[in-house]
Amino acid sequence: MSHPRKPAPAGAEHAPLELERFLPYQLSILSNTVSQGIANDYQRRYDLSMTEWRVMAVLARFHGLSAREVAERTAMDKVAVSRALAGLVEAGRVHRETHGNDKRRSVLSLTEAGWHIHDDVAPMARAHERELLARLDENERQWLARILDKLLEDAPGMKPGER
Amino acid sequence: MSHPRKPAPAGAEHAPLELERFLPYQLSILSNTVSQGIANDYQRRYDLSMTEWRVMAVLARFHGLSAREVAERTAMDKVAVSRALAGLVEAGRVHRETHGNDKRRSVLSLTEAGWHIHDDVAPMARAHERELLARLDENERQWLARILDKLLEDAPGMKPGER
DNA sequence: CCCTTATAGTTACAACTGAAACTAATTGCA
């Protein structure tokens, strides 16, 4: 077996990146692996896209959001949110009405059917997270939480829940 | 001003995910923010997609790879690699020849022009990484490296450079 | 050898995505 590939001669100029130790690359691989793992659990089962699930997750947590607020909380752009909502409303998973004082705004909430799906998927998502964290010891878990908080300071989609 | 949105009543059943503390979500936000930040530096300047840059990065590090090996090392699927290579060869940034003993395989390498771009982009990428890591203290940086290594064990695209 | 199976890579088609243009409603201020 099979990968007797040699790196470029070390002395040569051209310092190439070592991707497997390059933080942005590591984050990308890890994030994709984890998200895809979770998505596999619900995509087929509920015919639910990742963006739709994200929208549902914020609507589960915050009632009566507008589409724009969903976009902020999910760090998705408004077009993606608009489309996800169209699908979710069409499928009867999200209820949309118009804001009383401002007819531009929608007021969104999960329907019964939406809650049903949420209550099935959310625990699976949590299980994946636990599984991932199980590879770390308690000490590492705490450092990770702390480090991510620092790195995510003032990143989009990271508004605190509510004081 | 402006986000006076309240979470669902805490006592209610339906335990919703708190996305901003949910590890897969945090990773996704962080990864996208960082990768996009780097991509902004080269997309316009060189008309280079993120997938193309990744391919170039591994070709800079490992000479003579086949397309399949590039796919393994970048954790991209072979179709994406095929397309990226088509663009790169077309643009004269990658040289492709056929393997002597196995006419199915390609043997890939950066051209002069490819190296030029690489030697400009790689330092920018490193600068972004440094900038990100600058938000952490030395202690945190070491923990992060260690934690990522553990979480990425046997993830795709993480073959060691060479023993 | 011949034929089945596996592998490298490309092509085709459909779904997804993002940027920009667009509609509708609201706000601000002259």
Next chain:
DNA sequence: TGCAATTAGTTTCAGTTGTAACTATAAGGG
């Protein structure tokens, strides 16, 4: 008031991506 500027959300179009089918070559076993 009345009209320019903003904001919420949707639509359009073009480019990207993923899945599956396809071509070409190679490997392996009777």
